[in-house]
Amino acid sequence: MAGFKRKVFYVGGFDPRGVRFYQQLLAEQMARWSDKTGEVATQSRRRKKSAIRSDWTIRNETRDVTTEYSFLRWEDIVSAAWIRNPLALAARAIGYYRGIARNLDMAKAKALGIAPLITLFYPPILTILLPLLIALPVWGIAAIWLPWWVALLIGLVAGVLLARPLLTRVHAPWLLRFFIFNGELSADGATQAAVDARLDEFADEIVGELDGAWDEVLLITHSNGSILAVSLMNRLLDRMPGPLPANFALVTMGHCIPLIACRRDATRFHGELRRLGTHDFRWIDVGSPPDGAAYFGVNPMLIVGAEARPRMELLSPRFHLFYEPATYHKGYANKYEIHFDYLRTGDRVSPIDYPSLMASPRTIDQSVAEFRAIG
Structure with a gap:
């Protein structure tokens, strides 16, 4: 009997680590998953398939499952967009939030969830x-002994230096870079040409x-990779002679x-969502x-009033x-850790945790059904 064979393409988020x-x-x-399930899962060495793709093989020897995993790379684009100078980051952030003040549909955003607005x-x-x-x-303390302007300067310098590690701890600089990058995407900014070219290559792969x-x-995307998935899926569908x-x-x-x-200004992206909504494919x-x-x-196609033909299932990982x-x-x-828990296995194995999707002999629909059956 032939074993289960799976192909996975992965597009990650706005992360220069690569x-x-x-x-x-x-x-x-995978090692944690193997320890908890008792099944022997191994991962091969990385193979460079092209400048924008790295592959490796995941094997579940116990259940005869082979997953060929392709990591589609765009960390070079992230690195190029990664603003390192704090003053430049502040200036770009001011421009971004001015754009948000003009163009964000606040009523629609609030209806979709308060937590992301707080994060924004x-x-x-x-x-x-x-x-x-x-x-x-x-x-105030320095002003007891020094002229007010000298004390103010000392206070401001101390404030910036002491706040920086605290801000880094709550990932405020990373979030600002992330927002600025996507603000440029929504407005067809400077990074759009590089992203378009890379998505063309991803679609061909x-x-x-x-x-x-x-x-x-499976085409699996995480975080910012899911924004890219809208354009990427349209490219895939354009290249297919028929349905997926x-x-x-x-x-x-x-x-x-x-x-x-x-x-409101993301008209190109709205058009891509509407076009994607006219196609029939499985989306979890x-x-x-x-x-x-x-x-x-949140079904993203409904945000723009699009048709929603994709068979979409919205799950909480619980x-x-x-x-x-x-x-x-x-x-x-x-x-920050919650946002990466999608790529981990917990203290107990879930049918839809990331290692399970890689190493189990179940299809994604079987995994979802098993997950839903858990009380």
Whole structure:
């Protein structure tokens, strides 16, 4: 009897760390998964298939499952867009939030979830208020002995220096870079040409593998990769002579598509969502309600009033069922970790955790059915 064969294409989020980091993360999680299931899962060395694609093989020897994994790379684009100078970051952030003030459909955004709105606005608020809160007492104490303007300068310098590690801890600079990048995408900015060219290459890589002898083909995206998936899926559909194969599914994890879709000026992106809505394919979205960097339970095509032919299933991963209370990433301090829990296995194995999707002999629909049956 032939074993189960799966093909996975992965598009990650706005992260300059790239393929080495994510292969190591997957290796660590596969080891945890093997330890918890008792099934022997191994991961091969990385193979460079092209300048924008790295492959490796995941084998579940116990269940005779082979997953050929392709990491589609765009970390070079992220690195080029990564604003390193704090002053430049502040200036670009001001421009971004001016655009948000003009173009964000606030009523629509509020209806989709308050947590992502808080995530959108807390970085600039903290970046301004936290240094000031630190600077004021320093200024007051220094002013006892020094001229007011010298004391003020000392206070401001102390505020900036002492606030910086605290802001980094809550990932405010990363979020600002992330928002600025997607603001440029929504407005057809400077990064659009590079992203378009890369998505063309991604589509060619995927189409070239669709007719393989696979039991299933998954396009899995995480975070910002799910925004790219809208354009990428349209490219795939344009390249196909007919519908996508029945064994194909799009899986989005922690999607943040409304970040662009709720902007009035994102007319090109709205058109891509409407076009995507006219096609019939399987789409599973996994979004955690506590994840403030993602939108839980949101069908993105409905944001723009599009037809919604894709067979979309909106799932919460229900992390609270699969983590012990001591290790469950909850609360404000763990928002960043919650956003990466989609790529991990918990204290108990879930049928739809990332290692399970890689190593189990179930199709994605069988995994979803098993997950739904858990009380």
